[in-house]
Amino acid sequence: MNRLYATLALRIRRGMGLRIGDRRVPGHPQATGTEFEAYAAYAPGDDLRHLDWNALARLDLLVTRRFAAEREVCVHFLVDRSASMACPALDRKVTVADELVLALAWIALAGNDAVRVTLLPGDRAPEPSRVWRQRASARAVAAWLARAPAGGALDLGAAIAAHARCERRPAATVVVSDFMVEPAALAPGLAALRAGRHAVALLQVLGARERDPGAVGRCELRDVETGATHPVAVTPAVRARYRTLVAAHEAALRALATAHEAVFARLATNRPVPAFVAGDLAAAGFVSRR
Amino acid sequence: MTVLRPAGAVLFLAVPALVAFWVWDRRRRAVLVPTLLLWRRIAPAPAAARRLPADPLFVLELLLVVALATAHLGPAVPGAPPASALAVVVDVSASMGTREAGGTRLALVRRRARAMVAEGTREVMLIAAAERPRVVARWTTDAALVLARLEALEPLDVAGDLGPALAFALAEARARPAARVAVLTDLPRDAVGLPPADVAAVDWVQVGRTDDNVAIARLAVNAPPFHDRADATATVVVRNHAARAREVVLAASVSGVPWARRTLGLGAHATATLVLDRPPAAGELTVVLEGGDALAADDVARAWLPARGPVRLVVVSESDAVARALRTAPGTRLEAVSPAAWTAARGADADAVVFDRVAPPADVRRALWVAPPPGAPCPAAGDAGPATIVDWEDGHPALAALDDPGGATVARAVRLDPPPWAAPVVLAAAAGRAFPLLVVGERDGRRFACLGAPLDDALASSDRLPLYLLALGTLGWLLDADAPRVVETGTSVRVGVPASPTRGLRVAGDAVVAERAGAYRVGGRLLLANFVDDRESEVGRDGGGEWRATVDLAVASGARGARDLGPAVAAAAAALLVAEWLAWLLRRA
Numbered sequence: 001m002n003r004l005y006a007t008l009a010l011r012i013r014r015g016m017g018l019r020i021g022d023r024r025v026p027g028h029p030q031a032t033g034t035e036f037e038a039y040a041a042y043a044p045g046d047d048l049r050h051l052d053w054n055a056l057a058r059l060d061l062l063v064t065r066r067f068a069a070e071r072e073v074c075v076h077f078l079v080d081r082s083a084s085m086a087c088p089a090l091d092r093k094v095t096v097a098d099e100l101v102l103a104l105a106w107i108a109l110a111g112n113d114a115v116r117v118t119l120l121p122g123d124r125a126p127e128p129s130r131v132w133r134q135r136a137s138a139r140a141v142a143a144w145l146a147r148a149p150a151g152g153a154l155d156l157g158a159a160i161a162a163h164a165r166c167e168r169r170p171a172a173t174v175v176v177s178d179f180m181v182e183p184a185a186l187a188p189g190l191a192a193l194r195a196g197r198h199a200v201a202l203l204q205v206l207g208a209r210e211r212d213p214g215a216v217g218r219c220e221l222r223d224v225e226t227g228a229t230h231p232v233a234v235t236p237a238v239r240a241r242y243r244t245l246v247a248a249h250e251a252a253l254r255a256l257a258t259a260h261e262a263v264f265a266r267l268a269t270n271r272p273v274p275a276f277v278a279g280d281l282a283a284a285g286f287v288s289r290r
Numbered sequence: 291m292t293v294l295r296p297a298g299a300v301l302f303l304a305v306p307a308l309v310a311f312w313v314w315d316r317r318r319r320a321v322l323v324p325t326l327l328l329w330r331r332i333a334p335a336p337a338a339a340r341r342l343p344a345d346p347l348f349v350l351e352l353l354l355v356v357a358l359a360t361a362h363l364g365p366a367v368p369g370a371p372p373a374s375a376l377a378v379v380v381d382v383s384a385s386m387g388t389r390e391a392g393g394t395r396l397a398l399v400r401r402r403a404r405a406m407v408a409e410g411t412r413e414v415m416l417i418a419a420a421e422r423p424r425v426v427a428r429w430t431t432d433a434a435l436v437l438a439r440l441e442a443l444e445p446l447d448v449a450g451d452l453g454p455a456l457a458f459a460l461a462e463a464r465a466r467p468a469a470r471v472a473v474l475t476d477l478p479r480d481a482v483g484l485p486p487a488d489v490a491a492v493d494w495v496q497v498g499r500t501d502d503n504v505a506i507a508r509l510a511v512n513a514p515p516f517h518d519r520a521d522a523t524a525t526v527v528v529r530n531h532a533a534r535a536r537e538v539v540l541a542a543s544v545s546g547v548p549w550a551r552r553t554l555g556l557g558a559h560a561t562a563t564l565v566l567d568r569p570p571a572a573g574e575l576t577v578v579l580e581g582g583d584a585l586a587a588d589d590v591a592r593a594w595l596p597a598r599g600p601v602r603l604v605v606v607s608e609s610d611a612v613a614r615a616l617r618t619a620p621g622t623r624l625e626a627v628s629p630a631a632w633t634a635a636r637g638a639d640a641d642a643v644v645f646d647r648v649a650p651p652a653d654v655r656r657a658l659w660v661a662p663p664p665g666a667p668c669p670a671a672g673d674a675g676p677a678t679i680v681d682w683e684d685g686h687p688a689l690a691a692l693d694d695p696g697g698a699t700v701a702r703a704v705r706l707d708p709p710p711w712a713a714p715v716v717l718a719a720a721a722g723r724a725f726p727l728l729v730v731g732e733r734d735g736r737r738f739a740c741l742g743a744p745l746d747d748a749l750a751s752s753d754r755l756p757l758y759l760l761a762l763g764t765l766g767w768l769l770d771a772d773a774p775r776v777v778e779t780g781t782s783v784r785v786g787v788p789a790s791p792t793r794g795l796r797v798a799g800d801a802v803v804a805e806r807a808g809a810y811r812v813g814g815r816l817l818l819a820n821f822v823d824d825r826e827s828e829v830g831r832d833g834g835g836e837w838r839a840t841v842d843l844a845v846a847s848g849a850r851g852a853r854d855l856g857p858a859v860a861a862a863a864a865a866l867l868v869a870e871w872l873a874w875l876l877r878r879a
Contacts, residue, residue, distance in 0.1 A: 084324030180325040210324060215877065217345065221329050222320045230326050233335040245328040 004274055005103060009111045011288040012073050014199040015170040021072025022112040033067025040066050073172050073199070074114040074131060077101050078163055079145065080177030082122035082154030087224040091207020096269040097176045098145040100203060102138065103277050104174060107287070109135045113172075117144050120159045120177075122152025122225060153225035156181050160189025170197035179204045183252040190260040200262035201286050204253065207269045211246050212239060294364030294854055301359035308355050312348050347877065350870040357863035365855040375413040375429065375466045377459040378403050378436075379492075381475035382418045382443055383450025384821055388476070388584045388829045390500055396445050398497040399474035402836075406472055407436050415462060416440060419455030419475075420805070421448045421780045429462070447587045447807040447821035448780035450475075452482045460488055470839065476831055487841065494837040501830025503531045504538050504556060505588035507822060509577055511595055514691075515766030516621045519598040524549075524566040526577055526591070530556035531828050538581040542566055544595055545573030572597035574774070574809065574818065588827045592809060592818040594774045601769060602639060606632045607646035611746045612660065616644070619762055642768045647744065655736045656768040658761075661704050661744045668712060668729045668740040670704035677703035677718035677743075679727065679756070686715050688730060688739070688767040691759040698756035700743040703727060712738065716760070728764060735814075737771040739764045774816030778823075779804045785812045794819075 016025040029037045031047060042051060042062035050064045079101055085093045105115045109132060118128040129144045156177055163173065173193055179186075179202065186202075193200050218233045232238060250266060257264035263286040267276045281287040293299075323329065380403060386396040407414055414436045416427040427439045456473060463469035471491065475482075476498035479489050507529040513522035530536045535557045542549040547570045554562050569575070572595045579589040603624045605613040613626035627636055629648045637643040642656040649665035659666045679698045682689055689695060695716065703718055705725040712731030717724050729740045741764060743757055777783045782803050789797045794806035795817075802812060804819030811817070 087322050087324045178324055180327050182327065213321075213323070216321055217877075218335055220320045221323045221326060223326045224322045224324055226326075228326055229320065230329050231335045232329065232332060238332055241332055242328060245331055249328060 004278060005107050006110060007290055008107050008278065008282075008287050009290045010073075010075065010104065010108050010113065010172070011285055012075070012113075012172045012199045014197050015073050015172040016069065016071045016197075017074050017114070017169065017171065019072045019114075021070055023071055023073055025069040025071050028069035028071075029066030030069050031064070031066065033070055035068040035070075036065055037068040038066045039063040072113055072133075073108075074116060074169075075105070075108045075172045075174060076163065076167060077105065077115070077117045078160065078173060078175045078177075079117060079119050080154060080156060080175075081119045081148050081150050082156075083151050083224045084154075084178055084180055085205075086150035088207060088209040091209050091269050093178060093205050093207055093210075093269055094150050096267065096273065097205045098142075099273045100205065100267060100276070101145060101174075101176055102142055103273055105132075105141045106135070106138045107277075109133070109137060115141065117141055118163065119145070119148045120154055120156070121148055121150070122154035124148075124152065126159060126162070155185070157185035157187070157189050160186060161192050162189075164189055164192030164196055164198070167198070168196055172199040172201070174201045174203060176203045176205060178206055178210070179253055180210075180249075183249070183256045186253075186256060187260070190256065190262060194260050194262075200257075200260065202253065202257050202262055202264045203281075204250070204264070204266040205269060206246075206266060211268075212243055215239075292366050294366050294856070295362065298359065298362035298364060301362050302356075304355045304359060305352065308351055312345075312351075346873055347870065350866055350873055354863055354866040354870060357859055357866055361856045361860035361863055363856070365859065367855060375415075375463065375469035376406060377415045377417065377463050377469065377471045378406060378440075379417045379419050379423075379452070379455050379459050379471065379473045379475075380426075380440070380443060381450055381452060381473075381477065382420050382445050384445060384447050384587045384823070384826045385450065385476055385498075385585065385829050387445035387587055388498060388500065388503070390498060390584070394445065395476045395498050396443065399476075399495060400440055400443065402495050402497075403440055403472070403474055404437060407433050407440070413466070413469075415459070417455050417459055418443055419450060419452050420446045421451055423455035423458050429466070445587075446779075446805045447819075448805055449823045449826045450477070452477065453484055456482075456484055456488055456492065460491060476829070476834070478831070478834075479837060491839050491841045493839050496831070496834035496836070498829065498831035499833045500584045501532045501828075502536075502584040503588070503827055503829045504536050504579055504581070504583050505529055505531060505585070505822075505824075505827040506577060506579060506591040506820075507561065507824060507827075509575075509591040509593050509820065509822075511575065511593045513596050513598060515598070515769055516601060516619045516762065517598055518621065519572050519595070520568050522567075522569055522595055522598070524569070524575060524577075524593065524595070526564045526566065527561060528554055528556065528564070528579065529561045529824065529827070530559060531830065532583075533558050533830065535560075536581070536583075538579050538583075540564065540577065540579055542575065542577045544569050544571045544575050547571045549575070569595050571595075574816070585827065585829055587807060587821045588823075590807060591820045591822065592807075593776055593820075594816075594818060596770060596773055601765075602641045603644060603765070604637050604640040604642075605644045605646060606648055606650065607644075608648065609646070612644060612646045615745055615758070616761075616765075619765075642765055644765075656771050657738055658764055658768060659738070659740045660761075661742065662706070662740050666740065667731070667738050668706045668708045668726075670742065671707040671725075672705050674703045674705050674718070674720040674723075674725060674742075676701060677720040677725075677727065679716055680719045680724055681717040683713075683715045686730075686767070687770065688715055688728065688760070688763040690766070691763045692756060695756055695760070700727065700757060701754075702744060704742045704744075706740050706742045708740070712740075718742070728760065730764070730767065732771075735771075737768050739768060772815075774809075774818050776818045776820070777804060779807055779819050779821045780823075783817075785815065785817070789813060 042064050046064045052063050055061050055063050108115050114131045114133050116131045118126050120126050216234045221230045254264045263284045265280045265284045388395050413429045415429045418424045418426050427436050459471045463471045472493040474495045479494050508527035510525045537555045539553050541551045550566045575593040575595050577591045600623045605626050610626050617624050629650050632650045634653045637654045643654045644658045646660045649663050662669050677700045679695045682695050706729050708729040711733050712729045714726035714729050716728035718727035727742045731738050782801050784801050788800050789802050789812045791797050796803040807819050807821040809818050
């Protein structure tokens with residue numbers, strides 16, 4: 001599996017960090033670097049080693065060479081750990097979400113980016129990890145993901161907004177959740193992230209039973225997070241109606257992401273994560289070949 | 291519409307239980323969902339529909355429970371009474387052969403049974419009851435067949451037991467609609483020891499009055515081994531069962547030779563004992579009561595007088611100690627043979643052969659092994675030292691001379707290892723462990739015995755007397771190998787060889803039961819069967835009568851005059867069960 005991920009890199013156009021890294025950031029020429037980007041008028045104090053002697057001889061101009069900035073990107077994973085991620089249990093949403101986060105974290109670390117995982121449990125405060133920068137830290141990422149079970153009710157929009165307030169420096173933010181919230185509730189947070197020059201990806205993890213509840217007959221649906229109930233008779237017509245609502249909700253999320261220049265992709269829990277990473281995320285422009 | 295089993299209504303309690311379960315199950319079935327965000331956009335199910343589950347599974351289960359309860363309740367519709375059935379139990383015990391004014395008692399009940407069968411077209415079962423029930427005719431509407439079987443019935447020389455026959459007849463009758471049971475016997479209803487409920491459920495016909503019967507109550511022969519025939523005696527016990535004095539003549543003969551003829555005057559219910567001595571011959575002893583009475587079956591008894599003469603014994607031993615000891619027995623002609631000189635021809639003319647601590651190849655008909663070594667039929671498994679007799683088989687002829695062998699000691703005993711076909715007769719114990727001391731067996735017409743104690747010349751001394759008597763008794767049992775077996779009718783006896791069917795004998799493999807008194811030859815051996823039963827010989831009755839059943843069997847089983855719909859409803863319940871299962875499978879799919 002690592003062999004596949006070793007050929008991939010996160011394609012992040014925004015969120016340039018402060019620390020030197022491997023990721024070249026065009027448009028931010030600087031005095032040192034490895035890749036020439038532009039000329040700048042000489043100013044007293046500039047390093048004479050970067051003075052362009054050919055231009056001085058030919059044009060009698062004092063110009064210095066500027067280089068493309070090389071920075072690291074800190075990739076923040078906001079992982080939904082509310083009770084809804086553990087429901088329906090047979091869908092294994094938590095497991096699949098963790099596998100997805102681990103895969104993307106591994107790709108990021110392999111690209112010499114920094115990774116921080118913030119768990120968003122519903123019944124506790126967010127649990128941010130420290131920042132990992134070594135590829136070998138993938139084990140630590142896995143351990144961090146395993147430390148918090150799903151539970152409680154989460155206001156995902158508020159959590160994203162809070163994250164945007166805390167992380168004022170440009171970075172990349174990957175939100176992994178089932179996104180079973182009103183899309184409008186996410187808009188403030190996404191806008192704040194965009195304002196903070198974050199590269200944002202919204203990755204939805206949904207189970208098969210969440211997309212189609214099956215023939216459960218007459219029953220009382222109970223919200224796993226709030227405990228609210230809703231009696232229904234799940235007839236074939238109701239099932240079709242529900243599938244339509246799910247599709248509409250996904251379309252709304254996709255539109256919201258587009259509006260905020262974010263990447264949106266949906267991962268069905270019955271689909272292999274590597275295929276999703278190398279396929280769907282590549283198609284969405286979030287992952288590319290090295 | 292009636293119900294046959296009102297108590298079955300209790301099963302209807304399952305209906306509210308099922309409804310309660312469904313309501314509880316509905317309440318319990320809350321399906322957890324991650325969020326109601328999308329579901330809230332779907333109209334909720336009406337509340338009324340939630341309270342009353344219209345689930346097809348629920349409906350099917352409700353119908354199933356109702357059908358089962360209804361089937362158990364036994365709904366019935368009035369219908370034409372089914373054809374009646376009659377189970378006739380006829381007593382064919384020995385007392386039914388008693389002669390009355392109008393013939394034997396069996397003839398009287400046969401006449402009544404004939405009338406019962408002829409009352410109308412009905413199914414009839416005929417059961418003969420003696421010491422065990424016997425189905426003479428299974429349920430049939432063929433009256434001619436039943437009457438023919440009825441005419442063929444004869445009293446047997448056995449005691450009667452109506453209990454099993456009546457239980458069988460009641461069970462058969464309860465399984466049929468509108469069935470009756472009739473018992474025809476010479477016994478009063480309260481003297482058969484049956485449950486009152488059973489007696490009340492049957493028609494009872496009792497016949498018989500006379501008590502005129504004088505019977506031979508016992509015949510025993512005492513012919514000790516090693517004694518002359520003239521020393522044998524016969525003891526006869528004669529009992530008058532009548533309420534008036536009787537005078538009878540008792541005649542005894544042996545092999546057709548008259549032995550004694552005595553006239554006996556017996557008071558009412560009196561008993562006389564006669565001892566006959568000095569028999570004129572050996573062979574079959576027949577004792578007959580002359581003078582005539584109502585029951586002839588108990589007027590004849592048979593026994594066997596063995597022909598006692600010099601007993602030819604061959605003792606095979608390294609020493610002459612055993613020969614010296616056995617020579618002291620009266621009437622023996624003994625030959626001592628060393629093991630080296632032993633040949634089968636030496637034992638051909640012997641009545642019995644005694645092998646003392648040797649086991650040469652032997653083809654003899656009667657043999658006693660003393661302290662047998664390996665190679666004998668029951669070899670010694672080890673030396674046990676001094677031993678004490680702790681158990682024995684009461685009544686075995688080998689112990690006839692020992693009143694109470696318990697506690698008798700043996701100076702040196704060996705443990706015997708009996709073969710499967712042999713049985714231990716005497717058990718001894720040494721060092722807290724019991725083992726066979728005397729083992730006897732009969733196989734292929736040969737008799738064998740093994741004694742686990744060495745005999746010596748001091749055998750006849752007073753302190754060794756039990757062992758001496760045990761050895762002589764065992765030899766006596768061996769010498770009686772060819773003697774006829776004397777049994778009582780109605781008792782099972784093994785004859786050792788498969789017996790062929792014989793009139794008067796009931797045969798099962800090598801076991802036979804004499805149903806009639808008399809002399810039989812079974813497997814080349816004589817079998818003398820006597821009918822001796824005081825209770826059966828007590829034939830006096832009060833004249834009898836006829837009593838109708840006071841409890842209707844058909845009503846008790848809920849079958850008379852109504853057609854039970856229970857089975858049909860039960861079948862419908864089974865179909866509902868299948869439908870419910872299919873519906874469940876469909877839902878699951």
